[in-house]
Amino acid sequence: MKRQEIIQMLRPAVIAKILPLCFAGLWLFSINGWAGEMSFNSLQRLIAENKISSIEALLPFLPTSFRSKYALVFRSRSLQESSYQNPRVIIYGNDANFILTFNGSAEQNGFNTLETMEFDEKKREFLFREIAFPGKAGEKISVSNANSERCIRCHGANPRPIWDTHPLWPGSYGERYLDPLSTREQQGIHQFLLNQAKHPRYSYLEYPEIFAKPSTFVPSTKNRYEGNLRQSPNEELSRLLSTLNGKRIVSELRDSPNFWPYRYSILAALDRECDSVTQYLPAFLKQRAASEFSDFSTLAEKKNQEQEQLKRVRAVSLQGQEPVKRDSDLLSLHGLRFLAEYGLGLSTAEWTTALESDTYDFSAPQSMEAEIEAQLLPFVSKGDPSLESLAAVRKVSSSEKYCAYLRRQSEQSLHALSADSFHALKRSSTANVGGKPVLLKRCISCHQGDEGPAIAFDQPVELAASLARGTYPRGTLLAEIEYRLSPKAGADSMPRGLNISSAERSDLEEYFRTLKKLGEEK
Ligand code: HEC
Ligand code: HEC
Known part of the structure; x- marks a missing residue:
């Protein structure tokens, strides 16, 4: 100046x-605050300072930019019911660091609650909270703790957002990436828009008309050429959540006490030009690890195919259509997950944002490998200038030298590893806790009597006695459980909303059968 x-x-x-x-x-x-356009603190302050006692009274106080970016879910699998005309709104603003959801009809479950998700940039974790507004006169506003039992039963113990993976978001307007709305969706959005301007809540949504514009979901060539491509909301939310989820995964890796010796092999797993990760382990482990890795990948592929099928069944716009072949750009991060489970002893069952947990589809609008690598590389190459420069050179030539370097360094930093410790960790990440199947806690969380019928899954003695009794559609409680665990139960199968492996299924069956025998011996 x-x-x-x-x-x-x-x-x-x-x-x-x-x-x-x-x-x-x-x-x-x-x-x-500095954090972004909205935070949970700023929301609470707004509510307190303006003595707000309902969701409709709160909405006009939210920044317009925040109210401009949202997805509309007409068939939600969450605690908030939804319909075509009264969809669940997921407002995510400019960066999805703070998300807020609500629905639109007093007849729907969850009508008086505002669900929120906040990403804690420092701790790199997601915080899920609920604000319940008074339904009747005399009731008070109540704010839940972060990540209460009520939320983690679906969002996971180390909570993650749930958002189907690119390019198909069943139940959310614009289900299919780059496809126009299906006839059913068009009718639905038409109904929604008819009421929107007068609706006590939806009228505060900015630019609702974009949902009726074909170019929102299928950008015209002209738009693309001019570069003003506004992604479809589902796509945009996918991209933003994938970035945040990548940060969470990186911090889990880095926080592991075993990260440091595995750092070079982990980087190799993130570069597609490098060999299979097992080649980065010490020589004596390579062969056995290669065979384990092959089983590991096969199982993951199977789980991903199941997930793909279940997801297609949920998509209304695909009903009656021939299944297409699985997307070739499906990204499963097999190598990275293998090292995380076997080397670092982490469970990766809830790493993706897919609805069906224990599946491994990381497909996102951007490359998750690149996203994770970009955060790990600077950390690992601190004090290792060769790594830094070899990584930079990859951009103009091939990764050959970079991978070779990683291999030498990895073998060196893992030389003290023993075969036993490598496999022991994998076992500990999936082991049953205290003789009970890990998944039992899922049954417990839904069967206390509010969500599903009360069943004493948390009281083994009582449960043992009741398993042999009952007048359920399939006979005794045990018979009903066995049926509900089997794939033939279809939409009625348990645990609801989860896609479990056959190993997990037999763990559960065995547990219930053993318990029934114990009950009879008494
Ligand atoms: C029964 C399973 C279930 C429970 C319990 C649950 N959620 Fe969700 N949640 C979902 C699903 C499924 C989605 C994906 C969008 C949809 O289907 O509505 C979701 C999405 C969300 C989102 C949008 C961001 C994202 O993850 O995509 C927020 C915010 C959210 N939930 C908050 C909460 C809070 C707060 C609680 C606890 C009070 C909770 N949820 C409990 C299933 C659940
Ligand atoms: C996300 C919530 C949820 C989870 C998790 C869950 N259930 Fe359920 N369950 C329900 C609901 C809701 C019903 C009632 C609707 C129905 O019958 O399908 C139900 C019904 C049942 C029934 C039939 C009970 C009756 O009175 O007819 C059995 C048996 C059952 N569940 C077993 C299990 C087992 C075993 C697990 C764990 C492996 C489990 N559930 C996990 C929600 C859940």
Whole structure:
């Protein structure tokens, strides 16, 4: 800036113009904090300061930019019911660091609750909370703890967002990436838009009309050429959540006490030009690890195919259509997950955002490998300038030298590893806890009597006695459980909303059968 310009700026008339802007900045900062346009704190403050007691009264106070970015779910699998006309709204704003959801009809479950998700940038974890507004006069607002039992039973113990993977989002308007809305969706959105402007809640949504525009879901060539491609909301939310989820995965890896010796092999797993990860393990382990890795990948592929099928069944716009071949750009991160499970002893069953947990589809609008690598590389190459420069060179030539370097370094840093410790960790990441199948806690969480019928899954003695009794459609409680665990139960199968492996299924069956025998011996 030239001296004259500075003098110009100090003139009273200019200051008079700038000053209000500074105050506006301060004011915005005080509402929103530094974190982004919204946070859970700023939301709570809004509610308290304006004595807000309903969702419709709150919405106009939210920043317009925040209210401009949302997905509309007409067939939600969550605690908030939804329909074509009264969809569940998932507002995610500009960065999805803070998300807020609600639905639109007093007849629907979850009508008085606002569900929120916040990404804690420092701890790199997701926080799920619920604000229940008074349904009747005399009730008070209640705010749940972060990640309460009620939320983690679906979002997981180390909670993750649930958002189907690219390019198919069953039940959310614009189900199929780059496809126009199906006839059913078009009718639905038409109904929704008819009521939207007068609706006590939906009227605060900005730009709802984009949902009726074909170019929102299928960008025209002209739009693409001009580069003003606004992604479909489902796609955009996928991209944002994948970035945050990548951060969560990176921090889980880095926090593992075993990360450091595995750092080079982990980087190799993230570069598609490098050999199979087992080649980065010490020589004495390579052969056995290669065979384990092959089983590991086969099982994961199977799970992913099941997930793909289940997902297709959920998609209304695909009903009656021939199944297409599985997307070739499905990304499963097999190598990375193998090292995480066997080497670091982490469970990766809830790493993806897919609805069906224990599946491994990481497909996203962006490359998850690149996303994870971009965060790990600077950390690992601190104090290793060769790594840094070899990584940079990859961009202009091949990865050959980079991979070769990783291999040498990895063999060296893992030389002290024993075969036993490698496999022991895998066992500990999937082991049954205290003789009970890990999945039992899922049954417990839904069967206390509010979500599903009360069954004493948490009280082995009582459960043992009742397993042989009952007048269920399939006979005794045990017979009903066995049926509900089997694939033939279809949509009625348990645990609801989860896709379990046959090993997990037999673990559960065995547990219930043993318990029944114990009950009879008494
Ligand atoms: C029965 C399973 C289930 C439970 C329990 C559950 N959710 Fe979800 N949640 C979902 C599903 C499924 C989605 C994906 C969108 C949809 O289907 O509506 C989701 C999505 C969300 C989203 C949008 C961001 C994302 O993850 O895609 C928020 C916010 C959210 N849930 C908050 C909560 C909170 C807070 C709780 C606890 C009070 C909770 N959820 C409990 C199933 C559940
Ligand atoms: C996300 C919630 C959820 C989870 C997890 C869950 N259930 Fe259920 N379950 C339900 C609901 C809701 C019903 C009632 C609707 C129905 O009959 O399908 C039900 C019904 C049942 C029934 C039939 C009971 C009756 O009175 O007819 C059995 C048996 C059962 N579940 C067993 C299990 C077992 C075993 C597990 C764990 C492996 C499990 N459930 C996990 C929600 C759940």
